[in-house]
Amino acid sequence: MSKKADIKLSEAIEKHQQGLWQEAEPLYQKFLAENPDNTDVLHLLGILYGQKGDYQTAENYLKKALERSPKNATYHNSMANVKKHLKNIPGAIEHYKQAIQFNPESTISLNNLALLFIQENNLKEAQTYAEKALAINPQDAESHYNFALLALAQKNTNSAINELRKTLELNPHHLQACYTLAQQLQASNQNHLDEAIALYQSILDAQPHFTDAWANYASALLLKNKMKEAIDIFYRVLENDPEHYEAHYNLGCILLTKHELKPSLEHFLKALYKKPTPEAYYNIGMIYSYQDHHGDAITYLKKAIEIKADYFAALNNLGTVYLKIEDLANAIENYQAALTLQPKNEEIAYILSALKQENSPEQPPKDYIEHLFDQYAPHFDQHLIEHLKYGTPKLLHEAVLSEIQDNSQPRMVLDLGCGTGLTGLLFKDIASRLIGVDLSREMIALLEKKNIYDELIVGDLRKTLHDHKNNDIIIAADVLPYFGELSALFHDVSEALSPNGLFAFTIEIAPSNIPTYSLQTSIRYAHSPEYIKILAAQENLTILSQNEITLRLQRNKPLRGLLFVLKWVRT
Secondary structure: OOHHHHHHHHHHHHHHHOOOHHHHHHHHHHHHHHOOOOHHHHHHHHHHHHHOOOHHHHHHHHHHHHHHOOOOHHHHHHHHHHHHHOOOHHHHHHHHHHHHHHOOOOHHHHHHHHHHHHHOOOHHHHHHHHHHHHHHOOOOHHHHHHHHHHHHHOOOHHHHHHHHHHHHHHOOOOHHHHHHHHHHHHHHOHHHHHHHHHHHHHHHHHOOOOHHHHHHHHHHHHHOOOHHHHHHHHHHHHHHOOOOHHHHHHHHHHHHHOOOHHHHHHHHHHHHHHOOOHHHHHHHHHHHHHOOOHHHHHHHHHHHHHHOOOOHHHHHHHHHHHHHOOOHHHHHHHHHHHHHHOOOOHHHHHHHHHHHOOOOOOOOOHHHHHHHHHHHHHHHHHHHHHHOOOOHHHHHHHHHHOOOOOOOOOEEEEEEOOOOOOOHHHHHHHEEEEEEEEOOHHHHHHHOOOOOOOEEEEOOHHHHHHHOOOEEEEEEOOOHHHOOOOHHHHHHHHHHEEEEEEEEEEEEEOOOOOOOEEEOOOOOEEEOHHHHHHHHHHOOEEEEEEEEEEEEEEOOEEEEEEEEEEEEOOO
16 A cells, blocks of 8 residues: 555544544545455445444445455454344344454453343343453453343342442443443432432533433432422423433423423323333323313223233222213222232222222221322312312301301311311301311312411321310311211210300211111212211200201212201200
């Protein structure tokens, strides 16, 4: 080769190394035209076209190089890389093996073959070649990285983390090892979040266009409750990749927690378009359920279960949707499937006992009431007033006022199951002190912003009655249907009332053949009027009034109930 030709080739290689492929390519081609049998240039053109993503052309040049130099290990390794990109896995394996045959000490080819076998889930073969590479050079970073991937494939996270740390000790610039370690630390333990965040930051400093790293970085910030920063980064990810699954999915989750259903749904649908995961289907189904689009909810929840048959949350909530539309057979089927996955789940067992009408437990599980109203809280007022035409608070207030002799005298008022304050608000004007208690933290959290009550309590109703005595009025609007046996509650109420204090409440009416109470398929209790009279008599509570009212709409039909006002008379 002439000195002039050598200079031209050096110039082409320099351009190539600088990433100036468009400038390097014509220089290579000009040199090759003058030196058609130069295998090094054929090989370099093969690499260049591979870097450009034109793997078919890359394969053609590498094939010419190997025809002229069939025992060159480096050429075989490059051909294997191209075959791998062309999805020709047998061809890639064959060329890696030939590279190793012609250069048994090549840790590059050994590690490349080990990595290919890991990706093909052939872990035994992968370990064989990874061990050979490590035996040749125990300080080879790539070998340790492959052992980390092997450990991850075998779900040995701790071993994987150790190997990733070793990889980075040997090669602090191993970007993929750094990224994989950050992912594992983020997933493994809340205590490792700070380290994971620091790793993501170092990755992004080195490669600011690493979109997946940005998305994971934002996810880690979410776990640190840095929501605003996370949201900003997810939107930045979408600017670079408008179809990025994780960004859309996480934004959907964030907006769902904020009860912004429409934009949340848009993000989940875009996530689903990119990657049809059961989680995306589930969340879309839940949004449709919140919007009372029951048919759509059923479709998406079913799809989630098709993909992931043991998806407990999807089965449980599909049962709930069927219950909303009174399709009891399908509700029972899905709740039963959910209970099979969690046999000790008291809430589902309780729901099934109601739907099957097999027995009538004395009380629901505490968690059932808490979870029910936590989920209901965000749209509680709107749903009750606009959709269910809920008039009970007003009727209860009117019934109490009709029994009070002096409306101007302030009274101690205790609101049991206060919800979002629809009833308490009406009693505020006659209350010297208004106390609200509810099991649902979400309900109380909403109430704290309304400035209705003098005191709010998250807790058990009976404990509150024990702790707060001498109440002039105790109210319980639509609360008793979530209790079965009422004798203990009535006793606690009588103990908590002041002399001549009033207890006002509503019940759903049990069928005439039920002497006390029964658990209905609505998952609420109905009580017999006679049962209320017996309990009142036992606790020296005089029934001042008993009126049949419409509690609200149920399935667009009036739900009838009874409104009682009782007075405690000291004996």
